[in-house]
Amino acid sequence: MRRDRGRGGSSSDQRYDRIREARARGYEGDQCGECGNMTLVRNGTCLKCDTCGSTTGCS
Numbered sequence: 432m433r434r435d436r437g438r439g440g441s442s443s444d445q446r447y448d449r450i451r452e453a454r455a456r457g458y459e460g461d462q463c464g465e466c467g468n469m470t471l472v473r474n475g476t477c478l479k480c481d482t483c484g485s486t487t488g489c490s
């Protein structure tokens with residue numbers, strides 16, 4: 432028996448949905464530190480943003 436007394440839903444679930452959606456579209460599901468979009472794709476040993484072109488770590 433579950434008694435979930437809702438507090439208006441959890442924001443963590445929404446965040447997880449965004450990650451799942453990003454992965455379904457071929458992205459890693461991480462958020463870009465430059466533009467904030469979840470469009471990071473694997474680029475060798477680091478990640479590259481498909482939106483703004485910035486990379487994480489590697490240069």
Ligand SMILES: [Zn+2]
Pocket residue numbers: 463464465466467468480481482483484485
């Ligand atoms: Zn970006």
